[in-house]
Amino acid sequence: FDLDFTLAQYNTEFEELIYNLARDYMVNDLGYPEILKECRYDQMFPIRGLFLDKQLGNLLKVDEYGNIVIASHGRRVMSRENRHHVYKNAVLSKEDLKSPRYALLDTFFAAPESCLAADLVERLESLQAIKEVTAFDASSDDEEESVPTPAPSLDEVRNLERGRLSYNMLLSDLRTAMEHVHRRDGPLKTITMQHFDKYVVQCARLPQLLEGLRKGGKRTFVLTNSGYNYATSLLEHILGQDWRSFFDYVIVNAQKPKWFGDGTPLREVKHSGRPSVGSVGKRMLTTKIYQGGCISQFTRMAKLPPWSVLYCGDQLFGDIVKPKGAFWRTCLIVPEIHREIRAFENSQEVFDRLTNLEFLRSEIFRGLDIHCTQMPPQAKEVQKQIERVGHDIQRLFSHVFGSVFTTSWARTYYSSRVSVYTDLYTASVGNLSGYPPFYVFSAATGARFMPHEQTRARRHREVKEELRTGANVSPYLAPAPAYSPDASHAVTPMLPGHPHGALREGGMTAASAIEDIEQYEASGLTDHDDEEGSNNHMSHPGSGATRTTRSMLSDMTLSVSASTPVEEGVMD
Numbered sequence: 001f002d003l004d005f006t007l008a009q010y011n012t013e014f015e016e017l018i019y020n021l022a023r024d025y026m027v028n029d030l031g032y033p034e035i036l037k038e039c040r041y042d043q044m045f046p047i048r049g050l051f052l053d054k055q056l057g058n059l060l061k062v063d064e065y066g067n068i069v070i071a072s073h074g075r076r077v078m079s080r081e082n083r084h085h086v087y088k089n090a091v092l093s094k095e096d097l098k099s100p101r102y103a104l105l106d107t108f109f110a111a112p113e114s115c116l117a118a119d120l121v122e123r124l125e126s127l128q129a130i131k132e133v134t135a136f137d138a139s140s141d142d143e144e145e146s147v148p149t150p151a152p153s154l155d156e157v158r159n160l161e162r163g164r165l166s167y168n169m170l171l172s173d174l175r176t177a178m179e180h181v182h183r184r185d186g187p188l189k190t191i192t193m194q195h196f197d198k199y200v201v202q203c204a205r206l207p208q209l210l211e212g213l214r215k216g217g218k219r220t221f222v223l224t225n226s227g228y229n230y231a232t233s234l235l236e237h238i239l240g241q242d243w244r245s246f247f248d249y250v251i252v253n254a255q256k257p258k259w260f261g262d263g264t265p266l267r268e269v270k271h272s273g274r275p276s277v278g279s280v281g282k283r284m285l286t287t288k289i290y291q292g293g294c295i296s297q298f299t300r301m302a303k304l305p306p307w308s309v310l311y312c313g314d315q316l317f318g319d320i321v322k323p324k325g326a327f328w329r330t331c332l333i334v335p336e337i338h339r340e341i342r343a344f345e346n347s348q349e350v351f352d353r354l355t356n357l358e359f360l361r362s363e364i365f366r367g368l369d370i371h372c373t374q375m376p377p378q379a380k381e382v383q384k385q386i387e388r389v390g391h392d393i394q395r396l397f398s399h400v401f402g403s404v405f406t407t408s409w410a411r412t413y414y415s416s417r418v419s420v421y422t423d424l425y426t427a428s429v430g431n432l433s434g435y436p437p438f439y440v441f442s443a444a445t446g447a448r449f450m451p452h453e454q455t456r457a458r459r460h461r462e463v464k465e466e467l468r469t470g471a472n473v474s475p476y477l478a479p480a481p482a483y484s485p486d487a488s489h490a491v492t493p494m495l496p497g498h499p500h501g502a503l504r505e506g507g508m509t510a511a512s513a514i515e516d517i518e519q520y521e522a523s524g525l526t527d528h529d530d531e532e533g534s535n536n537h538m539s540h541p542g543s544g545a546t547r548t549t550r551s552m553l554s555d556m557t558l559s560v561s562a563s564t565p566v567e568e569g570v571m572d
Contacts, residue, residue: 002313003224003231005108006333006429008238009201014192016041017199019112021187022177026120029180030173033127039119045075046114047401048336049414052103056086057121057167059114060102061401064416066092069407072400074122097413103171106316106414108335113178120170184227184253193230196237205430207239210246216437219302221249223259223311228252228273228289249284249302253291256315260322263294295326312429316414320421329423336404337427343396350396354389357382 001007019041026032051060058078061070068090071078083090096102105114181188192199213220224231231252235243244250255264267275269289284290284301299306306327313319314333323330344351361382368376387408394402402408405415418425424441426432435441 001220001222001311001429002319003222003226003234005314005335006312007206007222008234009203009335009428010108010199011201012043014199015043015112017191018109018181018188019116021181022112022116022174025177025180026173030177035127036120036123039116039123041112041115043111044399045118046111047398047404048106048110049404049412050105050110050114050401051092051097052105052114052117052171053101054103054168054171055101057117057171059118060092061407062092062097062413063407063410064413065410066094066097066413068092070401072118074118074125077400108314109178109182113174117171117174120174121167124165124170184230189226189230193233196234200234200237202238203428203430205433207246209430209433210239212433213437214246218437219248219304220246221251222247223251223254223256225254225256226252228269228291232289248286250289251291251293251298252289255292257318257322259293260295260326263297264292266293266297267291295323316417316421324421330421331424331426332418332422333427333429334404334418334425335427340397340403340405347393347396350389350393354386354393357386357389361386
């Protein structure tokens with residue numbers, strides 16, 4: 001386990017403390033104007049996973065394909081037209097994302113750092129203390145080779161009366177301030193050690209998790225960049241005075257991510273907090289505390305096969321990407337999941353409205369093909385409403401940038417990286433206490449299929465269940481809406497063109513459903529023949545789960561006789 005933000009969780013007051021300390025350092029130690037001390041942290045403004053454009057001072061929310069979904073300059077959100085003007089087609093290439101110009105803010109420090117970056121740009125521009133950079137200067141799209149801008153002199157950077165800052169130098173100073181705050185002997189840990197009760201969130205399930213793992217035959221260890229004094233004091237606060245009994249090995253001052261490569265010399269740490277000089281032997285002792293070392297030395301001395309290790313941490317690069325290269329399994333801790341789930345649960349009506357609007361849009365286009373040359377007049381208005389509701393949904397998570405994990409139509413870049421590099425992710429390490437030590441995690445069945453395969457797999461399972469149980473389940477049943485507490489009442493199936501306008505009394509079995517489909521297709525009533533086709537659909541009032549007849553008929557890709565047994569486990 002990592003320690004900070006993994007075993008020990010911090011609250012929003014801790015984020016505000018980081019913001020205030022970095023802000024004050026820039027004023028007191030780097031010579032920035034006193035007026036900056038008026039800036040205040042806003043926890044609803046930033047999110048994890050934003051890109052910081054160090055050349056233009058912008059914060060960017062980027063989706064998994066590199067599209068810039070939201071951009072802000074200071075606290076001002078850029079319009080779509082401005083976004084496309086400043087960034088060519090509002091897209092960042094893979095090369096752009098890897099360039100030094102863009103910094104991915106994906107750690108727990110991301111929220112206070114991105115919020116302070118926006119406030120610095122806003123305030124210093126109002127003082128005309130920042131040198132303006134045009135979009136042409138930044139992108140150099142029309143030049144064969146961009147000409148690097150000479151760096152400002154020290155006087156230009158520090159003395160706002162003699163020279164004006166560039167965004168690059170301003171944000172470089174911000175990074176210096178954040179590193180100063182986060183130092184082992186910096187003010188953040190000094191203040192936090194004096195007020196653990198104020199900033200650290202206790203997890204009641206943590207002791208039982210660690211105890212259960214030990215009783216289940218697992219070995220546990222702490223690997224943290226924090227120094228000896230802070231780490232031991234924090235562990236005592238969250239686990240009690242006998243905290244050492246919960247862990248086989250403890251490594252402090254590890255200097256990750258360097259620890260996952262060549263590392264540093266491994267040393268034993270004395271009770272005074274000072275490292276000893278000399279050899280530590282061939283085995284790591286469970287009664288000792290160590291500092292430094294590297295991953296290969298640790299796994300060798302502890303006799304741990306790399307594939308048998310699950311490491312839990314909060315930093316995507318420092319705790320997840322690097323150990324994956326050494327074949328460790330990984331679990332990413334993302335506390336924002338708590339807030340996002342609450343937003344989903346408290347706003348079901350908004351999500352139902354979006355589902356219904358998307359269904360309405362599909363109905364407007366139903367029956368149209370390549371021969372249609374004009375867009376239906378209702379389509380534009382429905383699309384505007386969809387975009388408006390999508391914007392409202394994003395505001396449930398953050399006033400400006402929305403969800404950490406999604407945009408209105410795709411995953412965020414951060415979310416896509418989580419999917420690529422992590423084996424597990426959760427809001428709190430305490431959630432692991434809900435599983436036995438021998439539990440084997442595996443991806444959901446749907447995650448193993450491509451979208452076209454998911455439809456077939458779902459229908460095969462539905463038909464197999466019907467034939468097994470004889471249940472009156474309609475093959476036209478649409479999937480339950482997201483976060484529905486009960487899928488059984490998701491829809492009331494209706495079949496357009498049916499002689500009675502509804503399903504036969506008592507529901508349908510697989511055999512009778514196939515018979516009705518054959519009768520429906522034999523009647524010659526198709527989407528193109530039905531002039532009232534736009535009104536023919538299945539719905540359940542308020543359920544938000546609907547599907548057109550044509551899409552449901554296309555799901556019946558397997559002809560199954562009611563007398564033909566389906567082999568168990570075929571689709572599985």
